[in-house]
Amino acid sequence: MDQAEKLRNIIKAQNDTQERQARVITVTSGKGGVGKSSVSINLALQFRKQGKSVIIFDADFGLANIEVMFGAIPKYNLADMIFRGKEFKDIIVEGPEGIGFISGGSGINGLGNMNKDQVQYLVFKLKELEKLADIIIIDTGAGISDSVLEFVVSSSEVLLVTTPEPTSITDAYALLKTLSARSTFDKDYTEIKVITNRVSSYEEGRNLYNKLEVVVCKFLNINLKYLGIIPMDANMSKAVMQQKPISSAYPNSAAAEAIEKLAVALLNNTEVEESKRNGLAKAVMNIFENRFKK
Ligand SMILES: Nc1ncnc2c1ncn2[C@@H]1O[C@H](COP(=O)(O)OP(=O)(O)O)[C@@H](O)[C@H]1O
Numbered sequence: 694m695d696q697a698e699k700l701r702n703i704i705k706a707q708n709d710t711q712e713r714q715a716r717v718i719t720v721t722s723g724k725g726g727v728g729k730s731s732v733s734i735n736l737a738l739q740f741r742k743q744g745k746s747v748i749i750f751d752a753d754f755g756l757a758n759i760e761v762m763f764g765a766i767p768k769y770n771l772a773d774m775i776f777r778g779k780e781f782k783d784i785i786v787e788g789p790e791g792i793g794f795i796s797g798g799s800g801i802n803g804l805g806n807m808n809k810d811q812v813q814y815l816v817f818k819l820k821e822l823e824k825l826a827d828i829i830i831i832d833t834g835a836g837i838s839d840s841v842l843e844f845v846v847s848s849s850e851v852l853l854v855t856t857p858e859p860t861s862i863t864d865a866y867a868l869l870k871t872l873s874a875r876s877t878f879d880k881d882y883t884e885i886k887v888i889t890n891r892v893s894s895y896e897e898g899r900n901l902y903n904k905l906e907v908v909v910c911k912f913l914n915i916n917l918k919y920l921g922i923i924p925m926d927a928n929m930s931k932a933v934m935q936q937k938p939i940s941s942a943y944p945n946s947a948a949a950e951a952i953e954k955l956a957v958a959l960l961n962n963t964e965v966e967e968s969k970r971n972g973l974a975k976a977v978m979n980i981f982e983n984r985f986k987k
């Protein structure tokens with residue numbers, strides 16, 4: 694049995710015995726600054742409101758967005774757990790409303806360089822993490838790094854955020870194109886739901902989605918779904934300045950209400966099968982195996 698096969702068996706064995714397995718939702722975009730972190734944190738708050746336990750995993754190693762929005766800087770990050778013996782209880786920071794928050798730190802970039810013992814350890818730990826919450830939201834960095842893509846292809850549920858800016862749409866398309874060319878991408882496994890952010894109306898959001906869908910349908914082997922809009926709303930930036938999520942600072946604002954609708958739509962969609970829920974551990978497996986393919 695080779696190393697990869699052993700790890701697969703670990704994931705499988707744990708799937709057979711465990712009671713709870715988190716739903717993993719990966720939030721991504723082609724371009725930065727389109728609202729991924731805002732979506733992640735506010736969806737988390739809405740899920741809390743609906744009684745779900747939520748952990749946000751910040752895989753955006755560029756800017757410490759979520760940290761800023763939470764107003765809390767974690768002392769330790771994922772790398773401290775993999776390489777320096779910290780436990781989840783040390784690296785999970787408690788944010789507003791009891792939302793758990795984990796900083797990927799440099800841990801995500803370092804994933805490609807782990808040795809097999811470290812990979813095995815991380816896979817074990819991630820399975821443990823998936824038992825700690827109902828929903829895990831992964832806020833990925835924008836763009837197309839190998840490890841981030843692997844988190845995307847390993848998730849059964851991906852939220853793709855775009856805005857009406859032309860570069861946001863072309864970059865979303867570029868991301869989807871890179872995804873579809875990846876050997877680990879399975880269009881029947883990964884469901885990609887599009888959120889159109891900073892739009893001025895439902896129509897604008899819908900048209901934007903239709904434009905993207907037409908080219909994706911024609912040129913890429915990917916199925917897109919439409920989740921909905923978040924309107925352009927000045928309260929969003931006001932909330933960021935106060936280091937508060939808009940859902941707590943301005944719960945009745947147009948954007949907060951729109952995000953609540955998105956959260957409810959996601960929760961009502963019960964089609965995410967338990968068998969599809971092994972996102973995080975699978976991502977690490979794939980990152981590990983990819984090294985041998987190159
Ligand atoms: N619907 C919106 N209306 C107005 N401003 C928004 C909206 N969504 C996001 N923003 C603002 O855009 C900026 C980037 O958002 P952020 O969530 O940090 O994007 P990302 O994580 O994709 O880089 C923030 O200042 C945020 O307040």
Ligand SMILES: [Mg+2]
Binds near residue numbers: 729730731753759
């Ligand atoms: Mg961000």
